[in-house]
């Protein structure tokens with residue numbers, strides 16, 4: 182009986198795991214052809230790369246960022262020097278749309294506005310309804326600017342970041358849900374290892390990412406109980422080589438970043454296959470998490486060893 186338990190049960194587990202994973206559908210780019218997708222925070226970084234992948238796959242792509250709103254503010258209030266800089270930012274987002282069209286998107290459009298303002302979230306969803314006639318996938322990816330340093334005690338900043346990184350995700354989900362229910366669609370939430378484990382120097386950011394896990398994992402349970410045919414994919418990302426992340430953390434973090442293009446593709450694959458969670462890169466995210474509940478202090482120590490606090494910029 183002892184031998185049976187030691188050998189047969191693990192082998193049975195492996196066989197079941199193999200059957201489970203091999204019976205899952207494989208990803209094919211054609212799965213996205215003609216699908217109506219919103220990607221938030223797509224002027225730069227991972228969001229921009231997701232827009233290009235979706236365009237190549239022939240999706241209808243609706244991208245968002247603040248740029249045009251910034252531009253209006255600039256035209257109304259600010260001087261010429263800043264105006265030139267902001268014009269450049271707006272042009273960048275328009276270039277994303279142009280490039281999506283050139284890459285083969287069924288259609289590409291931009292809706293601009295700050296996600297700090299909940300009215301923007303409604304407006305965005307209204308545009309999808311009016312111009313695309315519905316929605317198949319909502320990719321929530323934008324992230325507000327924060328600092329990479331010791332927590333500075335600024336409660337107002339935590340509140341602002343919660344609005345941008347968490348509450349706007351909730352508000353967009355609520356507004357888009359009727360359309361997603363009609364299409365049997367998907368919600369993809371871009372989160373971070375900092376939303377699963379306490380990392381130093383990103384206290385406000387980390388709080389917003391943990392909040393996403395709580396909200397969307399609970400909502401997934403309710404969808405399951407109520408047989409709501411809308412999938413929720415939470416994406417747990419490690420360090421990715423986007424311009425903003427590299428500028429903030431490359432000097433302090435002792436790890437090599439993963440490429441944003443591949444990261445963007447993995448997120449789209451996971452969302453399309455309606456996976457519960459996506460881990461990218463798998464080895465540097467999923468494996469450390471196995472330690473979290475059994476050896477939390479060891480994991481904390483390993484995390485701290487990856488940082489060089491003496492290289493933090495003066496606040």
Ligand SMILES: NC(=O)c1ccc[n+]([C@@H]2O[C@H](COP(=O)([O-])OP(=O)(O)OC[C@H]3O[C@@H](n4cnc5c(N)ncnc54)[C@H](OP(=O)(O)O)[C@@H]3O)[C@@H](O)[C@H]2O)c1
Nearest residue numbers: 222223224226227246247295296323324373421423425426
């Ligand atoms: N890069 C990493 O190492 C890493 C690691 C783990 C998780 N992630 C997650 O991956 C996602 C993308 O990260 P990223 O590095 O690609 O970010 P990023 O390059 O900094 O891009 C952020 C995007 O969000 C938009 N945005 C910022 N503030 C906004 C606001 N108030 N309203 C609306 N849009 C706003 C930005 O456009 P505008 O400035 O034009 O508005 C931009 O398009 C985020 O959710 C992030 O937490 C990234």
